[in-house]
Amino acid sequence: MTSGNFQSFPVDSITFDREKRQRKELVGIKELAWSLNAVGQINPITITREGLLIAGERRLTAAKELGWTHITVQFVEDLDPTSLHLLELEENVRRVDLSWQDQCLAVEEYHKLRSESDPTWTADKTASALGMTKSNVSEKRSIAQEIIRGNTRISEAPKFSVAKGIVTRENERKRDSVIAKVEEAVTGEVPEKKEAPLLHADFNEWVRTYTGARFNFIHCDFPYGVNADKHDQGAAAAFGGYADGEDVYWKLLDSLAYSMDNVVAESAHLMFWFSMDFYQPTIEKLSEMGWDVQRFPLIWHKSDNMGILPDPSRGPRRIYETCLIASRGDRKIIRAVSNVVSSPTTKQIHMSEKPVAMLTKFMEMFVDQYSMVLDPTAGSANALKAAKLRGASVVLGLEQNLEFFNRAKEHFFNDEL
Numbered sequence: 111m112t113s114g115n116f117q118s119f120p121v122d123s124i125t126f127d128r129e130k131r132q133r134k135e136l137v138g139i140k141e142l143a144w145s146l147n148a149v150g151q152i153n154p155i156t157i158t159r160e161g162l163l164i165a166g167e168r169r170l171t172a173a174k175e176l177g178w179t180h181i182t183v184q185f186v187e188d189l190d191p192t193s194l195h196l197l198e199l200e201e202n203v204r205r206v207d208l209s210w211q212d213q214c215l216a217v218e219e220y221h222k223l224r225s226e227s228d229p230t231w232t233a234d235k236t237a238s239a240l241g242m243t244k245s246n247v248s249e250k251r252s253i254a255q256e257i258i259r260g261n262t263r264i265s266e267a268p269k270f271s272v273a274k275g276i277v278t279r280e281n282e283r284k285r286d287s288v289i290a291k292v293e294e295a296v297t298g299e300v301p302e303k304k305e306a307p308l309l310h311a312d313f314n315e316w317v318r319t320y321t322g323a324r325f326n327f328i329h330c331d332f333p334y335g336v337n338a339d340k341h342d343q344g345a346a347a348a349f350g351g352y353a354d355g356e357d358v359y360w361k362l363l364d365s366l367a368y369s370m371d372n373v374v375a376e377s378a379h380l381m382f383w384f385s386m387d388f389y390q391p392t393i394e395k396l397s398e399m400g401w402d403v404q405r406f407p408l409i410w411h412k413s414d415n416m417g418i419l420p421d422p423s424r425g426p427r428r429i430y431e432t433c434l435i436a437s438r439g440d441r442k443i444i445r446a447v448s449n450v451v452s453s454p455t456t457k458q459i460h461m462s463e464k465p466v467a468m469l470t471k472f473m474e475m476f477v478d479q480y481s482m483v484l485d486p487t488a489g490s491a492n493a494l495k496a497a498k499l500r501g502a503s504v505v506l507g508l509e510q511n512l513e514f515f516n517r518a519k520e521h522f523f524n525d526e527l
Contacts, residue, residue, distance in 0.1 A: 116154045119161070119183040121173055126163035143172040145238070153239055154182040156189075156197055165197055168241050196223055203240050210270035211257060217247060218254035252277050263445075279442040282377075283480045306522035307494060312510040313486035314365045317373060323504070325484040326375040326441070327476050329493040330366065331464060332486075334385040335359030359388070360395075362487070367399045370438075373484065377439035379476040381408070383464070384434060392434065401436035406449065408433040410468050414454035431464075433472070443475040456492075459517045463490035470496040477502050484508075491518035 146169070155166025163170065164186050173181045189197065199220040203213055221236045233251075237244045253273050256264040267273035309316070335356040380401055384392050396403050410431045417429035453468035469492060477483060477500035485493045488507025497505045509515040 115188050116182050116184055118180045119157065121170070121178055121181050123161045124157055124163055124170060125161055126167065139168060139172050139175060142168055143175045146172050147176055151182050152235070154184045156186050157183050159185050159187060165200055192223065192227070196220060199223070200240060210273070211265060214250040214254040215257060217250040218258070221247070221251060249274055252281070279444060282442055283478070306491065306519040307505045308488060308491060308507045308509060308515060308519055308522070310510070310512060310515045311508045313508050314361060316508055317365045317369045320373055323482060324373060324375040325482045325504075325506070326378040327481045327483045327497070327502070328374060328378065328380045329483065329485045329497070330380065330487070331383045331462070331489060331493065332362045333358050336385050336387055363392070363395050366486070367395070370399050374438060375482070377441045378437070379441055380436040380438070381472065381476070382434040382436065384432060386432060396434065396436055401438055402440070403434055403436040408435060408472055409450045410464065411450055411452040412455050413452040416455045444478055445474060447471060447474050458490070459521050460490040460514060463492055466492045466495050466499070469493050470499050473497060473500050479503055488518060489514060491522050495522060
C-alpha cells in the first residue's frame with residue numbers, strides 16, 4: 111500500500127546492524143509506543159529498498175513492542191535533496207562523536223527546514239522526530255541561535271552545560287531588565303552630548319522623591335564610618351575630606367533600605383564596600399532590607415602596598431578593602447571571577463577612589479548591556495566609568511559635595527584607568 115512516497119513494509123523484513131548505529135541507547139520507547147498507538151505513525155522510518163534501516167530505530171522498536179506487523183516507510187532512494195538533508199541532520203543529532211555545538215546547530219537547522227516546508231510544524235514535532243524532549247529541543251535551539259549570532263561566549267564554552275547556563279542567565283536578565291534611556295530614567299530631559307551621568311544630589315534626600323525607572327545594579331561606596339578623613343591627612347589635604355562618622359554610615363544605610371521600594375529593581379545585584387569594623391551589623395542590616403548577602407566578601411588587594419597603619423607598634427598595615435555582594439530576587443551572575451583583585455591605588459581626584467580596572471574586573475560578574483547602574487555616593491565616578499566599560503545601558507551617580515561633583519564630571523570622559 112502506497113501513500114505518496116510512503117509504503118507499508120513488513121516489520122520483520124527490516125534489518126540493521128546494532129553495533130554500527132549512532133544511537134547507543136534507546137530511550138522513551140514506552141512513551142513513543144503509547145503515542146503510536148494513540149495517534150498513529152506521523153513520520154515514516156527510512157530504509158533502503160532491500161530493507162536496511164537508515165533512520166527511525168526508536169519508531170521501529172516501539173512498533174515491534176505494539177505487535178505491529180507492518181510499518182510506514184520511505185525509501186532512501188526516493189528522497190529529494192532536502193529530504194536527504196533532513197535525514198542527515200536527524201542522524202547527526204544522534205551521533206556520539208558530534209560536538210555539542212554542531213549538534214545544537216543540527217537541531218536548529220532541522221527545525222527550520224521542517225517549518226519552512228510545513229507551516230504546521232511545531233517544536234513538539236521536532237522533539238518527537240529527533241527523540242528528544244521539547245525542553246531539550248528548546249535549549250539546543252536557543253544555544254544554536256546565539257552561536258549563529260556570533261556570541262563567542264557561547265560558541266567557545268567548554269561544554270553544553272556551561273553554554274546552557276550562560277544562555278539561561280542572559281535570558282533571565284533580558285526578561286528582568288527594564289531598559290530605558292538615561293534621560294528618561296533620571297530627569298525626563300535630553301542631556302547635552304557628552305554630559306557625565308552625574309547628579310549633584312544627596313542620596314538621603316533624593317531617594318525619598320525618586321519616581322523613575324528602577325536600577326538592577328547598585329554600587330555602594332559609602333563613607334565607612336571610621337573617620338577616614340582624620341586618618342588620611344595627606345589625601346584629605348590634597349583632595350578634600352568628607353564627613354566619615356559612624357552616624358553618616360548608618361544614615362546612608364537607612365536610605366538604602368528606603369530605596370528598596372522605589373529605586374532598586376525586584377531583581378538586582380549589590381556591591382557594598384565596607385569596613386570590617388561593621389562586618390556583622392552591616393550584613394544584618396542588608397539582610398533586613400531583603401538582600402541575600404554572601405558572607406565571603408570581594409577583596410581589593412592594594413598591590414602598591416598602600417594602606418592604613420592604625421598602630422605601627424602593635425599591628426600590620428591594612429592593604430586591602432572589602433566589598434559585600436548581595437542579590438535580590440535570586441538574580442544570577444553573568445560569569446564567575448576571582449574574589450580577590452590585585453591593583454594599585456589611584457588617587458587622581460578623590461581621597462578614597464577605587465581603581466577603574468579593579469572595579470571593571472569585579473563588575474564582569476554583574477554588569478552588561480542589560481544593566482541599569484546606580485552609585486548613590488559616586489565620589490570619583492570610577493564605578494560609573496567601569497560600568498560603562500562593561501556596556502551598561504544606564505549609569506547614574508549621585509554626589510552631594512559640589513567640588514567632588516564638578517571634579518568627577520570633568521574626569522569621567524578621560525581614558526585613564
